[in-house]
Amino acid sequence: MPAPKVLDVNSGFISWVFLKDRLTGTAIIETMTATQSALKIFGCLWVKLALANPLAVPWEDEMKHSLMISAAVVALGAGGALADGHMPFAEGEGAFNWASYAEFSAAAPDLSGQTLTVSGPWLSPEAERFDILLNYFEAATGVQASYTGSDSFEQQIVIDVEAGSAPNIAVFPQPGLAAVLAGKGQLSALGPDMAAWVTENYAAGSSWVDLGTYANAAGQDEFYGFFFNVNLKSLVWFVPENFEDAGYEIPTTMEELIALSDQIVADGGTPWCIGLGSGAATGWPATDWVEDIMLRTQTPDVYDAWTTNEMAFNDPRVVNAIELFGSFARNDAYVAGGAGAVATTDFRDSPAGLFASPPGCYMHRQASFIPAFFPEGTVVGQDADYFYFPSFSGQDLGNPVLGGGTLMAVTDPSDAAAAFMAFLQSPFAHEIMMAQGGFLTPHSGVNLAAYPSAVEAGQGEILLNATTFRFDGSDLMPGGVGAGSFWTGMVDFVGGADAKAVADTIQASWDALK
Numbered sequence: 120m121p122a123p124k125v126l127d128v129n130s131g132f133i134s135w136v137f138l139k140d141r142l143t144g145t146a147i148i149e150t151m152t153a154t155q156s157a158l159k160i161f162g163c164l165w166v167k168l169a170l171a172n173p174l175a176v177p178w179e180d181e182m183k184h185s186l187m188i189s190a191a192v193v194a195l196g197a198g199g200a201l202a203d204g205h206m207p208f209a210e211g212e213g214a215f216n217w218a219s220y221a222e223f224s225a226a227a228p229d230l231s232g233q234t235l236t237v238s239g240p241w242l243s244p245e246a247e248r249f250d251i252l253l254n255y256f257e258a259a260t261g262v263q264a265s266y267t268g269s270d271s272f273e274q275q276i277v278i279d280v281e282a283g284s285a286p287n288i289a290v291f292p293q294p295g296l297a298a299v300l301a302g303k304g305q306l307s308a309l310g311p312d313m314a315a316w317v318t319e320n321y322a323a324g325s326s327w328v329d330l331g332t333y334a335n336a337a338g339q340d341e342f343y344g345f346f347f348n349v350n351l352k353s354l355v356w357f358v359p360e361n362f363e364d365a366g367y368e369i370p371t372t373m374e375e376l377i378a379l380s381d382q383i384v385a386d387g388g389t390p391w392c393i394g395l396g397s398g399a400a401t402g403w404p405a406t407d408w409v410e411d412i413m414l415r416t417q418t419p420d421v422y423d424a425w426t427t428n429e430m431a432f433n434d435p436r437v438v439n440a441i442e443l444f445g446s447f448a449r450n451d452a453y454v455a456g457g458a459g460a461v462a463t464t465d466f467r468d469s470p471a472g473l474f475a476s477p478p479g480c481y482m483h484r485q486a487s488f489i490p491a492f493f494p495e496g497t498v499v500g501q502d503a504d505y506f507y508f509p510s511f512s513g514q515d516l517g518n519p520v521l522g523g524g525t526l527m528a529v530t531d532p533s534d535a536a537a538a539f540m541a542f543l544q545s546p547f548a549h550e551i552m553m554a555q556g557g558f559l560t561p562h563s564g565v566n567l568a569a570y571p572s573a574v575e576a577g578q579g580e581i582l583l584n585a586t587t588f589r590f591d592g593s594d595l596m597p598g599g600v601g602a603g604s605f606w607t608g609m610v611d612f613v614g615g616a617d618a619k620a621v622a623d624t625i626q627a628s629w630d631a632l633k
Contacts, residue, residue, distance in 0.1 A: 205251065205254045206251070206254050206255060206258065207251065208551065208554065213554060214550070214554075214566045214568035214569040215547055215550045215551065215554070215566070215569060216545070216546040216547050216550060216564070216565070216566060217547065219545040219546045219547045219564070220255070220259070220545060220547040222545070223259060223541065223542055223545045223547070224258075224259040224260075227259050227260045227538060227541075227542075228260070228534065228538065229261055230260045230261050230262045230534060230535050230538060231260075231261030231262075232261070233261075233262050233263070233533070233534060233535045234262065234263045234264070234265070234535065235253075235256075235262050235263070235264040235265070235287050235288070235533070235535040235536060236264075236265055236286040236287050236288070236531075237249075237253070237264065237265070237266045237267070237286055237287065237288045237289075237290065237539075238266070238267045238268075238269070238272065238275070238276060238279070238286040238288075238289055239266070239268060239269075239272055239289065239290025239291075239292075239525065240268065240270065240272040240273070240290065240292045240525070241266075241268045241290065241525075242268045242269075242270060244557070245268075245557060246266060246268040248552060248556075248557070248558070249266050249552070250266055251551065251555065252548060252551050252552055253265070253266060255547075255548075255551060256538075256539055256542050256548075259542070260535070260538055260542075262535045262538065262539075264535070264539070267286070272289075272290075272292070273291075273292070273296055276289050276291075276296070276300075276530070277296075277300075279530075280300060280305045280530060285305075285530035285531045286530060286531060287530065287531045287532070287533050287535065287536040287539075288527055288528070288529055288530065288536055288539065288540075289527075289528055289530045290347075290525050290526070290527055291344065291525065291526050291527075291528060292523075292525055293523060293590065293591075293594050293595075294330055294331070294333070294344060294526060294590060294595065295594070295595060297331075297333065297343060297344050297526060298333040298334075300528075301333035301334065301335055301341070301343045301528075302333065302334050302335065302336060303336060304335065304336035305530065306343045306528050306529065306530060307343075307528075307529040307530070307531075307532040308335065308341040308342060308343055309331075309342050309343060309344075309345060309528075309529065309540065310342065313345065314328050314331075314332070314342035316544060317331070317342075317345070320544070320562060320563055320564060321346075321561045321562060322561045322563050322582060322583045322584070322585050322588075323520070323561065323585045323586055323587050323588045326419065326585075326587050326588040326589065327346050327561065327588065328342060329419075330344065330346065330526075330588075330589075330590055331343055331344030331345060331346060331526055332344075343528050343529075344526035344527070344528050345526060345527045345528070345540060345543060346524050346525070346526045346527075346561070347524075347525060347526065347527050347543060347549075347552075347560070348524055348525045348552065348558050348559065348560070349522055349523070349524035349559045349560060349561060349582060349588075350486060350487050350488070350522050350523050350524060350559065351486060351520060351521075351522045351559065351578050351581060351582065352407050352410075352411065352485075352520075352521040352522050352523070352591065353411055353507060353508040353519070353520045353521045353522070353581070354484070354485065354486065354487060354506070354507065354508060354578075354581075355376075355482050355483070355484050355505060355506050355507075355508050356470060356473065356482070356483045356484075356485060356489060356490075356503060356504070356505045357369075357473065357481060357482050357483075357503070357504060357505070357506070358473050358474065358478070358481075358502065358503055358504075359501075359503075359504050360502075361473070361478045361481055362481070365383075365386065365388070365481075367379060367382070367383070367481070369506045370506070370509055371509055372509050372510065372511065372512040373415060373509050373510060373511040373512070374511065374512055374513070375509070376508075376509055380447075380453055380482075383481055384452045384453065388477075388478060388480075388481060389452070389453070389454065389455050389472070389478075389479065389480045389481070390453050390480065390481050390482055391447055391448075391453050391454050391455065391480055391481075391482055391483070391484075392454070392455045392464075392469045392470060392471070392472040392473060392479065392480035392482070392483045393447070393448050393454050393455075393461050393464070393469060393483075393484075394460075394461065394464030394465055394466045394467075394468060394469025395461055395462050395464070395466065395609065395610060395613065396462070396463055396464055396465035396466060396468075397465065397466050400602070400606065401462070401606065401610060402462075402605070402606030402607055402608075402609045402610045403466075403593065403602075403606050404466045404469075404485070405444065405448065405606075405609035405610075405612070405613065406591075406592070406593040406601075406605050406606065406609060407484075407485075407486070407521065407591065407593075408444045408448070408484065409437075409440050409441055409444050409592075409609070410521050410589075410591060410592040410593070411484075411508055411519075411521045412440040412443050412444055413425065413436075413440045413592070414516070414519035414520075414521055414587065414589055415510045415511055415514065415516060415519060416436070416439065416440055416443070416511070416514065416516075417436055417440075417516075418516065419519075419587050419589060421436060422589055422592065423589075425437060426592045426595040426596055427595070428596075428626075428629050431626050432600075432622050432625045432626040432629060433619065433622035433623045433625070433626045434622075437622055438618050438619050438622050441609075441612060441621065441622060442618045444612075445613070445618065448461050448613050449461075449612075449613060449615075455469075455472045455479045455480040459614075461613045462610045462613050462614055467492040468492075469483060469485075470483045470485070470489060470492060470493060471494070473493075473503065474493070474494050474497070474502075474503075484508055486522075487559075487578055499572075499574045500572065500573050500574045504574075505574075505577070505578075507581050507584075516586075516587070517585075517586030517587060518584055518585050518586045518587075519585065519586065519587040519588070519589065520581060520582065520585040520587070520588045520589075521588075521589055521590075522589075522590070522591070523590055523591050523594065524590070527540065527543065546562060546564040546565045546566070549562045549565050550565050550566060550569040553565065553569045553570050553571075553575070554570070554571060555571070556571050556572075556575065559575065559578055559579055559582055560579065560582070561582045561583065561585070561588065563583060565579075567579050567580060567583075593605050593606075596629075597629070597632050599628060599629075599631075599632050600625060600628055600629050600632070603628065604624065604625045604628035604629075605625055608621040608622070608624055608625045609621075611624075
């Protein structure tokens with residue numbers, strides 16, 4: 120790569136330089152990519168360079184189109200941060216919204232000398248991926264940012280908050296604990312402007328605002344949680360070759376899915392593989408089924424009331440959802456091994472029938488993580504694929520999606536924390552994470568091409584098409600219910616127990632906790 124035309128170095132300080140084309144009056148920086156992406160994040164010296172399409176930036180506007188980048192070492196060519204992976208994506212390269220990064224950088228305050236601490240549950244490789252995002256934030260603001268991950272984060276954050284040593288930002292793996300800390304006055308509200316931004320810029324935006332809104336110490340609802348990284352559960356996995364050989368089409372409504380299941384049975388096959396086994400957690404896969412069905416038969420407010428017990432667990436609407444699950448799981452003709460095998464089949468082994476010859480089953484409803492348990496060498500997108508667990512065409516409930524995700528909340532407010540939360544509004548911040556894999560976002564401004572594979576891009580598209588998103592219901596319930604009686608109740612149900620009786624038992628366990 121060629122060296123910059125002008126580089127003024129005085130006593131270790133790298134001054135900002137614009138190159139002016141005397142004929143056109145525009146700023147020209149031919150080596151923008153090489154220079155900016157080779158910056159090694161270290162210390163608090165500054166380089167100011169035009170970033171937003173420098174070949175078309177009017178010279179008189181140069182100060183408005185500049186990026187202030189923290190740096191102590193500028194390594195030209197292939198060295199520096201680009202080579203060691205600190206900032207692996209060079210400006211202008213890839214399917215990133217670089218303009219949004221330029222816009223944030225131009226408006227960002229000079230926060231050199233300030234620090235930002237972030238704590239959460241992410242360990243390797245997620246921690247390293249997040250560190251890369253922090254490096255781009257550092258480059259734009261001068262902040263020295265650090266992330267600390269822990270497998271006991273949920274215990275540690277409570278200790279740190281109580282001791283007055285909380286990080287600036289905490290990454291919560293689910294809303295429950297964030298809501299508890301908000302109720303104690305230990306989180307800083309993000310404010311109505313951020314809530315409005317999420318409503319407008321996240322697909323199913325009001326759902327994300329609802330999931331991040333909790334009562335404060337005075338009992339008043341405020342917006343605290345900004346969701347960043349989401350996983351999907353509303354997926355049905357299948358083997359494309361099996362569908363092609365049998366002449367089956369991917370269903371787009373629940374009615375079509377049920378009709379396809381009946382057709383497979385009529386053709387002498389078995390439509391579903393279902394397994395609830397998971398050691399001490401046996402039963403949880405069935406709770407996901409019921410939650411998905413609740414979202415396809417009831418409005419979001421009913422689902423919310425169910426997860427908080429404002430609506431009883433044994434309400435007829437919940438019993439109906441359990442029985443609809445039973446129409447799949449308790450139907451001997453529908454399930455590999457018959458209904459009696461559902462409770463004893465380990466969820467990790469349950470997809471195996473998809474890959475048998477002849478097929479042991481044709482479909483498996485499970486979250487986006489399940490390919491980890493597919494046969495070795497399975498190429499997702501070729502050997503196996505997925506489709507959206509569809510909604511009923513006869514219901515006016517749109518395209519609901521069930522899933523989970525991590526949320527950012529401010530536990531120790533600062534200018535750096537505020538700047539980072541603003542950074543997370545840019546499509547670029549999401550795309551940098553998307554490109555590294557293992558990250559899905561409902562941000563409607565992102566470029567789906569930034570995902571590293573068509574598989575992840577497809578899941579991202581499902582998120583963007585969602586009209587409602589709701590968190591895994593059992594994770595929102597008290598542990599004694601969501602990770603207790605709900606699990607065991609589903610095992611009893613697939614074993615033959617009456618749906619209403621099971622729901623009564625679960626409600627009784629919730630009453631006992633009160």
